[in-house]
Amino acid sequence: MQPWHVYLAFGLYVAAASCVALLARRGLGRGVEEYFLANRTLGGMVSALSYSATTYSAFMMVGLAGLTYKGGVGALGFELIYLSGLMLVAFFGPRFWLAGRRFHIVSPTELLAVRYDSRALGAVAALAAAVFLIPYSAVQLMGIGYLLETLTGGALPFLAAIGLAAAVALAWAWMGGLRSVAWTDALQALLMMVAALLVVGYAVAELGGPGTFTRRLAAEWPEWLAVPGGNGYFRFSTFLGLSLPWFFFSLSNPQVAQRMFAPRSLGSLRRMLLGFLAFGFVYTLVSVTWGFVARLRFPDLANPDLATPTLLGSGFIPPFLALLAMLGITAAAISTIDSVLLTLASMIARDVYRGCRPRVSEAGELSVGKAVIPLLTLVALLFARLKLNLIALLSVASSAGLLVLVPAIVGAFFWKRGTAAGALSSIVLGGAVVVILQFWKPTYLGLWPGVWGLIVSTAAFIVVSLATKTPEERAREFTDELRNELLAHGVGRVGIFRSPHPA
Amino acid sequence: MVGSEKWWSLLLGLLVLAAYIVPYKWLGQVRAWYGAGFFWALFALVVILLLVRFTTGWKEPPKGV
Numbered sequence: 391m392q393p394w395h396v397y398l399a400f401g402l403y404v405a406a407a408s409c410v411a412l413l414a415r416r417g418l419g420r421g422v423e424e425y426f427l428a429n430r431t432l433g434g435m436v437s438a439l440s441y442s443a444t445t446y447s448a449f450m451m452v453g454l455a456g457l458t459y460k461g462g463v464g465a466l467g468f469e470l471i472y473l474s475g476l477m478l479v480a481f482f483g484p485r486f487w488l489a490g491r492r493f494h495i496v497s498p499t500e501l502l503a504v505r506y507d508s509r510a511l512g513a514v515a516a517l518a519a520a521v522f523l524i525p526y527s528a529v530q531l532m533g534i535g536y537l538l539e540t541l542t543g544g545a546l547p548f549l550a551a552i553g554l555a556a557a558v559a560l561a562w563a564w565m566g567g568l569r570s571v572a573w574t575d576a577l578q579a580l581l582m583m584v585a586a587l588l589v590v591g592y593a594v595a596e597l598g599g600p601g602t603f604t605r606r607l608a609a610e611w612p613e614w615l616a617v618p619g620g621n622g623y624f625r626f627s628t629f630l631g632l633s634l635p636w637f638f639f640s641l642s643n644p645q646v647a648q649r650m651f652a653p654r655s656l657g658s659l660r661r662m663l664l665g666f667l668a669f670g671f672v673y674t675l676v677s678v679t680w681g682f683v684a685r686l687r688f689p690d691l692a693n694p695d696l697a698t699p700t701l702l703g704s705g706f707i708p709p710f711l712a713l714l715a716m717l718g719i720t721a722a723a724i725s726t727i728d729s730v731l732l733t734l735a736s737m738i739a740r741d742v743y744r745g746c747r748p749r750v751s752e753a754g755e756l757s758v759g760k761a762v763i764p765l766l767t768l769v770a771l772l773f774a775r776l777k778l779n780l781i782a783l784l785s786v787a788s789s790a791g792l793l794v795l796v797p798a799i800v801g802a803f804f805w806k807r808g809t810a811a812g813a814l815s816s817i818v819l820g821g822a823v824v825v826i827l828q829f830w831k832p833t834y835l836g837l838w839p840g841v842w843g844l845i846v847s848t849a850a851f852i853v854v855s856l857a858t859k860t861p862e863e864r865a866r867e868f869t870d871e872l873r874n875e876l877l878a879h880g881v882g883r884v885g886i887f888r889s890p891h892p893a
Numbered sequence: 894m895v896g897s898e899k900w901w902s903l904l905l906g907l908l909v910l911a912a913y914i915v916p917y918k919w920l921g922q923v924r925a926w927y928g929a930g931f932f933w934a935l936f937a938l939v940v941i942l943l944l945v946r947f948t949t950g951w952k953e954p955p956k957g958v
């Protein structure tokens with residue numbers, strides 16, 4: 391592949407998405423809710439595509455394909471268990487959406503601050519999220535850097551590639567807030583899907599079509615079609631350690647949890663959920679198939695993470711399709727980075743800055759939020775430039791680390807006895823356990839750090855909450871009063887066998 | 894939980910448990926396309942269809958509610 395092919399393709403992609411971002415910016419009004427939540431007016435289809443592009447990063451066509459290459463079909467199970475975790479949006483989505491409108495909540499960490507009546511809790515939760523999400527963004531940048539550097543044969547060096555990607559993510563997040571992020575995400579989601587379908591479809595056809603493909607897999611790599619899979623990689627403890635944090639991803643990761651505030655109606659929220667499920671199901675199957683293609687075509691790779699770069703750079707895939715796949719993977723990474731940047735900016739402005747200075751004006755808070763976006767981008771860029779093992783480790787720990795927010799979020803709506811001290815100790819203790827184990831002993835007593843983090847944070851939340859006094863008024867507003875609103879919106883009306891269920 | 898939510902959460906929770914137990918308990922030796930991978934794909938499809946039904950009733954309340 392010639393470097394100018396990559397430059398041209400990347401330039402066209404950036405130009406097209408920038409036009410979309412500029413058009414979206416024309417609808418931008420004033421205020422914090424407008425900037426960070428598109429004034430809670432997003433339609434269902436844009437929400438679904440944007441949610442898809444935000445959730446699915448370069449991990450899918452690179453990391454998940456690599457996991458499939460390494461261990462086989464267990465990768466499909468773990469990713470589909472993640473997808474089934476979207477059932478949490480069916481239960482928590484209407485609650486987030488209603489509470490967000492009622493209390494003008496902008497971020498998931500602000501939801502904790504309001505429910506438990508503690509600004510300190512919101513600030514600590516926001517900072518804890520930043521500790522894990524900035525390295526996560528840095529690793530996405532590093533992925534783009536390695537991919538573009540490899541595909542241009544070094545003509546576009548790593549540093550220039552990550553600088554370009556960071557500048558693009560910054561511009562799209564900054565210029566129109568969630569409006570430009572959501573619309574560019576929607577375009578990028580389509581690009582991701584079309585590129586993945588075309589390139590994997592071509593590869594399977596080249597290997598003899600679906601029938602021959604599956605027969606060859608069963609004949610040549612039978613272990614890879616079962617669990618624990620190739621080389622016994624997907625042992626049950628590994629499978630549980632990987633899938634459990636991901637099952638709770640839709641609640642624990644602020645950049646996607648925040649999207650439950652943004653749809654214009656519960657109908658739009660429903661379309662977001664169902665649209666994402668359809669996208670995710672197809673994208674998961676395609677990404678796993680890609681990993682199996684690599685297993686059949688290049689069985690002797692020393693490093694499974696090289697499965698995708700090897701397939702794209704080998705000549706097995708025609709240059710045009712390889713270029714399209716490169717764009718799809720780049721789009722997946724950038725659409726995740728800009729959403730993370732925007733969400734972190736909203737949390738730092740609302741939960742940290744306003745948490746410390748409650749009398750600040752809305753304009754002041756928004757200015758801080760907009761100023762923080764370039765700063766966060768710079769930090770992520772510096773982290774990516776350092777290529778430190780520590781960054782990769784924190785990124786790996788991000789899904790496990792953010793899991794410690796889950797007990798407090800569940801308690802916010804379903805346990806009146808939950809208190810700010812309980813939530814705070816749950817996040818701090820659970821987070822500390824995840825970080826310590828990740829560095830010290832990635833599997834302790836056969837369990838992964840995320841599982842330990844969830845156990846410790848849940849125990850701390852319950853024990854400390856029972857020993858401290860709950861903010862009764864707020865607890866009632868988030869449970870009893872919300873219950874009436876939920877019923878009025880038709881939540882829980884449809885029974886499993888009967889419709890509608892008696893209210 | 895409101896209305897039928899508790900029954901739905903029970904059903905969906907059991908399905909998630911099955912997604913962990915069935916492939917590891919009974920499908921570990923099935924080295925073919927109709928083994929664990931097929932089970933997980935079916936599991937995800939069933940969850941999606943159940944969520945379509947579960948969220949069918951979501952609506953905007955009449956004005957004033």
